[in-house]
Amino acid sequence: MKQNKPVFVTQPTLPPLDEFVPYLQQIWDNKILTNGGQFHQQLESALCEYLGVKYISLFTNGTIALVTALQALRVSGEVITTPYSFVATSHSLLWNGIKPVFVDIDPETLNIDPAKIEVAITPQTTAIMPVHCYGHPCDVDRIQKIADAYGLKVIYDAAHAFGVQYNGGSVLSFGDLSVLSFHATKVFNTFEGGAIVCPDAKTKLRIDHLKNFGFVDEVTVVAPGINGKMSEINAAFGLLQLKSIDEAIQKRRLIDERYRDGLANVKGIHCIPSAGGGSANYSYFPVLVGSEYPLSRDALYQKLRDNNIFARRYFYPLISNFPMYHSLPTAALSNLPVANKAANEVICLPIYTALEDDQVDSVTELIAKA
Numbered sequence: 554m555k556q557n558k559p560v561f562v563t564q565p566t567l568p569p570l571d572e573f574v575p576y577l578q579q580i581w582d583n584k585i586l587t588n589g590g591q592f593h594q595q596l597e598s599a600l601c602e603y604l605g606v607k608y609i610s611l612f613t614n615g616t617i618a619l620v621t622a623l624q625a626l627r628v629s630g631e632v633i634t635t636p637y638s639f640v641a642t643s644h645s646l647l648w649n650g651i652k653p654v655f656v657d658i659d660p661e662t663l664n665i666d667p668a669k670i671e672v673a674i675t676p677q678t679t680a681i682m683p684v685h686c687y688g689h690p691c692d693v694d695r696i697q698k699i700a701d702a703y704g705l706k707v708i709y710d711a712a713h714a715f716g717v718q719y720n721g722g723s724v725l726s727f728g729d730l731s732v733l734s735f736h737a738t739k740v741f742n743t744f745e746g747g748a749i750v751c752p753d754a755k756t757k758l759r760i761d762h763l764k765n766f767g768f769v770d771e772v773t774v775v776a777p778g779i780n781g782k783m784s785e786i787n788a789a790f791g792l793l794q795l796k797s798i799d800e801a802i803q804k805r806r807l808i809d810e811r812y813r814d815g816l817a818n819v820k821g822i823h824c825i826p827s828a829g830g831g832s833a834n835y836s837y838f839p840v841l842v843g844s845e846y847p848l849s850r851d852a853l854y855q856k857l858r859d860n861n862i863f864a865r866r867y868f869y870p871l872i873s874n875f876p877m878y879h880s881l882p883t884a885a886l887s888n889l890p891v892a893n894k895a896a897n898e899v900i901c902l903p904i905y906t907a908l909e910d911d912q913v914d915s916v917t918e919l920i921a922k923a
């Protein structure tokens with residue numbers, strides 16, 4: 554059945570407009586538009602409480618937050634990371650003059666494979682930057698053991714991992730820092746936005762200085778910081794969003810379940826298992842299109858598009874295959890067979906709160922009838 558309305562891979566959850574008006578009124582009354590105003594402070598506190606983390610520093614977007622996280626810990630030299638992510642992960646290294654060292658991923662979780670990290674460590678390695686891809690937690694315990702053994706920092710790109718739990722606590726509490734994205738396409742969004750989660754007040758202070766040009770007070774600049782501050786409009790929208798976040802995640806869980814039921818018997822379609830135990834956020838619904846499926850991944854992608862269903866191939870092309878990374882020794886296909894295979898097989902199906910059951914069914918029917 555061809556969809557009348559286009560169905561995108563995601564769509565932001567928008568609260569009723571009239572509920573946002575009082576926030577705007579306050580901004581207009583106060584005339585404080587940015588630079589750590591009242592909504593900025595309220596959102597930081599509200600997020601610490603909701604996420605169950607100690608300290609958070611809001612940012613204008615996740616990419617600037619990643620760049621700043623590396624600076625906050627004075628990371629340099631080489632950083633071990635995954636090629637299977639959005640380009641911002643590796644770009645944040647290049648922006649800091651750091652050499653990315655790509656390590657292959659686990660075929661089941663599509664997260665960095667901890668078994669392959671140690672051989673990639675050199676005297677220049679200072680940190681590991683894994684990604685909780687699609688919001689599925691990395692093997693944080695194993696990664697920490699390696700980091701401790703070699704004296705490395707761990708910065709998680711947790712852009713997809715808003716609200717995700719691991720062993721009863723926030724997954725964002727692992728490693729030295731975790732970086733979130735609040736982009737419009739994310740589970741929790743502030744139009745554009747991001748944050749760094751950190752474990753102590755001293756680190757938060759350094760991060761807060763770095764996101765404000767390095768200013769400590771009116772006349773003191775301690776580092777070549779950037780402008781990474783979140784505005785009051787974005788922070789206010791975040792506060793409003795937070796009120797309905799549990800319902801939003803619950804709605805996504807039902808869509809996730811419906812896809813899994815609908816696709817369970819389709820030969821050649823493999824649904825990536827999500828973190829169990831009610832701890833996932835269902836931010837994406839990735840499937841791998843294997844050789845037993847009658848169509849290639851790209852033919853299925855096109856078939857969906859022809860039917861007004863705009864699924865996306867996150868994460869294809871692989872970061873290591875982009876021109877600015879391609880010549881790195883660790884970008885070689887022989888070093889990254891699992892990641893290359895996943896990038897060539899993956900499709901993320903639409904998942905968002907306004908998606909209706911019959912739209913989910915028409916996606917699964919189209920896939921099943923190929």
Ligand code: T4K
Binds near residue numbers: 562563565684747867
């Ligand atoms: N690390 C990871 C692992 C990430 O995935 C990301 C971002 C980052 C770091 C960096 O965080 P930020 O600096 O972005 O905060 C999108 C997003 O722009 C990007 O935030 C996200 N990851 C990435 C996975 O996806 P595009 O270029 O694919 O987005 P776009 O504009 O094609 O949007 C996808 C679909 O979403 C559209 O077809 C329609 C829908 N959409 C999009 C927007 C922007 C809407 O319905 N409304 C909207 O406002 O990158």
